[in-house]
Amino acid sequence: MIFWKKGRISRVLRSERDIQELLVECEGVPCRAWNYPLLTGEARVGDEVYLNTTAVQLGLGSGGYHFVIANLNRLPHFPEEPGHIMKLRYTPCQLKVLSVEEEASPHHGRIRDFSSLNGTPVIVGTLHSMLAPAVAGCLSEAKKGIRIAYVMTDGAALPLALSSTVRILKRKGMLAGTVTAGHAFGGDLESVNIYSGLIAAYTVFQADVIVVTMGPGIVGTGTNWGTTALEQGEIVNAVSVLGGQPVVIPRISFADPRPRHRGVSHHTLTALGKVALRQAVVVLPEMPAPQYELVEEQLALEGILSRHRVITVDGSPALKLLEQEGITVRSMGRTPAEDPAFFLAAGAAGRFAAGNL
Incomplete structure (x- = not known):
């Protein structure tokens, strides 16, 4: 079972190219969440987001963090890049990468x-x-x-x-x-x-x-x-x-x-x-x-x-x-x-x- 909740971003605590640490108001309670721009795009203050809260609700080792699974304010924009290998295949989060083995890879x-x-x-x-x-x-x-x-x-x-x-x-x-x-x-x-x-x-x-x-x-x-x-x-x-x-x-x-x-x-x-x-x-x-x-x-x-x-x-x-x-x-x-x-x-x-x- 997956637990989802809706929240609104109140602060961006840390933002890097591949990961963002967020403070999100979720059902009136401030909570921390990770966002992966590679999967869901850049998150900004005020954005309404869906959160996967499963690990926190089950008390698992995620460090007390939720995970942004979708941004309701905007669709992410991803630049066109080479690559045909899918990771997280056949899941809603599948993403295309340029694998080192591919013919398009310089390696x-x-x-x-x-x-x-x-x-x-x-x-x-x-x-x-x-x-x-x-x-x-x-x-x-x-x-x-x-x-x-x-x-x-x-x-x-x-x-x-x-x-x-x-x-x-x-x-x-x-x-x-x-x-x-x-x-x-x-x-x-x-x-x-x-x-x-x-x-x-x-x-x-x-x-x-x-x-x-x-x-x-x-x-x-x-x-x-x-x-x-x-x-x-x-x-x-x-x-x-x-x-x-x-x-x-x-x-x-x-x-x-x-x-x-x-x-x-x-x-x-x-x-x-x-x-x-x-x-x-x-x-x-x-x-x-x-x-x-x-x-x-x-x-x-x-x-x-x-x-x-x-x-x-x-x-x-x-x-x-x-x-x-x-x-x-x-x-x-x-x-x-x-x-x-x-x-x-x-x-x-x-x-x-x-x-x-």
């Missing part, structure tokens, strides 16, 4: 003639909050001159514009470019799937390291198989098939109150123990002995120690770099001080990837 030849990633390290995470510490880990190890590309999958949020992390990393010059794969959209490049997304990151952005995670948010059901985090195993396979080196960020926490996420998350255990059919490097952060012993035991029980190469790296330089750059990171509402193992794991993976170029 079509590079995708067509691709042969191999030539051992390029590809850091494969699950949660979007792994992106910044993974990038910082790369930069703390390789310093200047390294080119890092980000491929965002469609396992969670579809619009890349929702990610404040990506905006910050690009503004600081820490990312060479972004690719949105599958039904995700809004990257510097669009791709039909993860394979062509990886190829685009390598051939177009000439990435030394590629980082892959879903966008903000994740789907989970408390079951081993009912989560979008399992894409991690599938991406490991894709990277290996294309001739890259999969470098896995395990989801580790000793602050999450849910038993299934204590130590190594069941997401990681299932993805690496059952879904990944190719070998990956699984990077553990340095941790206190009792924590490390639990993590090692969990990996052994799932056969991950024998199926994958598991190593340990100090991830703390990544967190120091984030602090120096003034970049604040959180995951599930927790900071690195509150859940250090989670962020250190991403930083460690980044250091390993950059250190093995």
Whole structure:
């Protein structure tokens, strides 16, 4: 079921090319809403809009925001641009993009003639909050001159514009470019799937390291198989098939109150123990002995120690770099001080990837 309400825009709190943050009067109550100009056009003060209020009404993780689904004051005007690939296909929000693979794309030849990633390290995470510490880990190890590309999958949020992390990393010059794969959209490049997304990151952005995670948010059901985090195993396979080196960020926490996420998350255990059919490097952060012993035991029980190469790296330089750059990171509402193992794991993976170029 979808919940809709009508509202009127009272303030435009922030306006960028791909996203607007709005204050909307909705049934006499002020509320916040996101507007994606790519889908519904530019929103202005006084506009009457239809809002999708489903996530807020269900208490889901949208950050307390509604989403503008239609502007009742004007039809959006979209400039004519090339492209024939549809994302969000066969929904009312379907949009046309110029996919990097298309013949009309200036990069079509590079995708067509691709042969191999030539051992390029590809850091494969699950949660979007792994992106910044993974990038910082790369930069703390390789310093200047390294080119890092980000491929965002469609396992969670579809619009890349929702990610404040990506905006910050690009503004600081820490990312060479972004690719949105599958039904995700809004990257510097669009791709039909993860394979062509990886190829685009390598051939177009000439990435030394590629980082892959879903966008903000994740789907989970408390079951081993009912989560979008399992894409991690599938991406490991894709990277290996294309001739890259999969470098896995395990989801580790000793602050999450849910038993299934204590130590190594069941997401990681299932993805690496059952879904990944190719070998990956699984990077553990340095941790206190009792924590490390639990993590090692969990990996052994799932056969991950024998199926994958598991190593340990100090991830703390990544967190120091984030602090120096003034970049604040959180995951599930927790900071690195509150859940250090989670962020250190991403930083460690980044250091390993950059250190093995």
